[in-house]
Amino acid sequence: MRQQLLLPAALAVMAAAMLLAACGSGGGQWGGNGPLQPPQVTATTVHREAVPIGIELPGRTSAQLVAQVRARVDGIVVRQESKDGSEVKAGQRLYKIDPAPYVAALKSAEAVLQKAQANLAS
Numbered sequence: 166m167r168q169q170l171l172l173p174a175a176l177a178v179m180a181a182a183m184l185l186a187a188c189g190s191g192g193g194q195w196g197g198n199g200p201l202q203p204p205q206v207t208a209t210t211v212h213r214e215a216v217p218i219g220i221e222l223p224g225r226t227s228a229q230l231v232a233q234v235r236a237r238v239d240g241i242v243v244r245q246e247s248k249d250g251s252e253v254k255a256g257q258r259l260y261k262i263d264p265a266p267y268v269a270a271l272k273s274a275e276a277v278l279q280k281a282q283a284n285l286a287s
Contacts, residue, residue: 234259240266 240262247259 238262 242260243263244261245259246261247253247257253259
């Protein structure tokens with residue numbers, strides 16, 4: 166029975182020793198040997214000014230009306246007359262196409278016509 170009382174008493178003494186060691190005079194904020202230092206504080210002057218309130222939201226837009234631009238003739242584009250994304254009116258020129266192939270085809274057709282007219286006379 167005496168041994169049964171010694172074990173809890175020993176545990177109580179060890180717990181008390183640990184509690185006292187934890188509350189010892191360490192260099193912490195509350196238990197140090199020296200006097201407590203006042204906390205460092207900074208002060209700022211407040212100025213009144215207008216601050217714009219803006220909200221930036223991510224999103225996507227879609228066109229209300231989409232028109233497909235298709236070529237009506239073949240050729241090499243020399244210059245683009247309108248800017249991408251700008252509004253265009255009906256009949257407005259969009260591109261300037263290299264006229265050299267068309268001029269050559271016209272001259273060839275005129276030559277065939279003149280040859281046919283010469284053959285008709287003979």
